[in-house]
Amino acid sequence: MTIDELRAKAAERQQTCSQIKKMIVSRLDLEVEPDWITDDQPLFGRGLELDSLDVLELYVAIEAEFGVALYDSEMAVFGSISRLADEVNPRLRAAA
Amino acid sequence: MTLTHPEGTVYGQVGDATVPLRFTDLSAEYKVLRDRAVALDLSGHTLIEISGPAAVDFAQRVLARDVEYLTSERCMMSLVLDDDGRVVDQVLAFGREDGLLLESSVGAGARLLEHLRAVADDDVEIVDRSADLTVIGLEGPYAWGVVGRLIDGELASLPFEAVSDTVWNDVEIIFARTGFTGEYGYQMIVPVESAADLWQATLEHVTPSGQEALELAMLEVRQPIPRLETAGDVNVIEIGANWLVDVTKDEFVGKEAVLAAFESRQGLRTVGFSGGDTVPEPGARVLAGGEDIGEVVFAVRSVGLGTTLGLARVESGLAAAGLELTVEGADVTTLTSPYIVPKSWSIPII
Incomplete structure (x- = not known):
């Protein structure tokens, strides 16, 4: 792959991650700027410190925003923003 | 070193700090950590007491996260920064009745102590407690079972970062639910004179794991390892440790520099990678499509992945998972964190 193709591929993931961060900040009414959250940041316990109620809120928000139902998914999909991006944008996972 | 270990310990x-890197074999210790539970000799973590009338105000100023309401039943991980926003250390801050207790990262106690004393006010007392307190850790998907057998099952189900002052064998200890590896984790802060007894009692239930296995497991869940990630002229944003800084806090040492770095949108970003048969040294160049885009921060041989696993610091537009890059002639792929899913995420405490 050329560097331009790699940049385009990275940009698609970063765009999806950015969309997820904005959704989380908005839905959970967080005080931080969305970009302050890193793609690899843990979401539960450590990191963003979300709890099980936040997960329920995120299930609803993700389905509304991305049309993806995660209700039966393992907690691993919430391992990081980037991991969540793989779920809501399957093209990222297929290309990985 | 507070604890004595068997002959053959490396x-x-x-x-x-002089720390046990491995007791027997890295691979075996890692597998026990990820599959069952291990004991950790954390005596290389320095404990520093902050007390006095201005203790909380001082801690609020030197810690990058908000500790104003950190009660004696809570602990919190935070970065300590210098004026330029560089990482001095990553600490666990324990709320105490008369101030706070800070636990340094491994081997960073002297540097942390020097920094704290340099920025301290007159009405704050800073005391190195390493001579009379030490730390023993438990980590693994079944570490909660060990807590039940060793001390009290009720403690096993404490919420994350909850702290309890408790008694073991007539000795007062500080017990905390913590964790570095994504697995269930606990820490016991114990008087030095009782540490050997508690360590031996712990080893009746689990085997020990050394620093190498611990750091490998930390890397796999992107838990920052300060000694390996903060060298050189890098800032918090480039390290990717934003979550250990609370920028909504009014004021703390290094805040302006961190915000400037964040708002500039410039610089490098850190991303995980795997691949290749050899382990590249820190500083090895990272190429994308034949062009130099950054360098390796550090890398190790991953037992869980069966290949090289590391962190690279690359230009921000290429800091994303799923890219095929080259390091020292080897094809590597950038990764989505966590690189290994901790077993504890699917095992409830019962």
Whole structure:
């Protein structure tokens, strides 16, 4: 792959991650700027410190925003923003 | 070193501490950590007491996260920064009745202590408690079972970062639910004179794991390892440790520099990678489509992945998972964190 193709591929993931961060900040009414959250940041316990109620809120928000139902998914999909991006944008996972 | 270990234990110098790197074999210790539970000799973590009338105000100023309401039943991980926003250390801050207790990262106690004393006010007392307190850790998907057998099952189900002052064998200890590896984790802060007894009692239930296995497991869940990630002229944003800084806090040492770095949108970003048969040294160049885009921060041989696993610091537009890059001639792929899913995420405490 050329560097331009790699940049385009990275940009698609970063765009999806950015969309997820904005959704989380908005839905959970967080005080931080969305970009302050890193793609690899843990979401539960450590990191963003979300709890099980936040997960329920995120299930609803993700389905509304991305049309993806995660209700039966393992907690691993919430391992990081980037991991969540793989779920809501399957093209990222297929290309990985 | 507070604890004595069997002959054959391999030690190493990490910063100002001599620590057990491995007791037997890295691979075996790692697998036990990820599959069952291990004991950790964390005596290389320095404990520093902050007390006095202005203790909380001082801690609020030097810690990058908000500790104003950190009660004696809570602890919190935070970065300590200098004026330029560089990482001095990553600490666990324990709320105490008369101030706070800070636990340094491994081997970083002297550096942390020097920094704290340099920025301290007159009405704050800073005391190195390493001579009378030490830390023993438990980590693994079944570490909660060990807590039940060793002390009290009720403690096993404490919420994350909850702290309890408790008694073991007539000795007062500080018990905390913590964790570095994504697995269930606990820490016991114990008087030095009782540490050997508690360590031996712990080893009746689990085997020990050294620093190498611990750091490998930390890397796999992107838990920052300060001694390996903060060298050189890098800032918090480039390290990717934003979550250990609370920018909504009014004021703390290094805040302006961190915000400037964040708002500039410039610089490098850190991303995980795997691949290749050899382990590249820190500083090895990372190429994308034949062009130099950054360098390796550090890398190790991953037992869980069966290949090289590391962190690279690359230009921000290429800091994303799923890219095929080259390091020292080897094809590597950038990764989505966590690189290994901790078993604890699917095992409830019962």
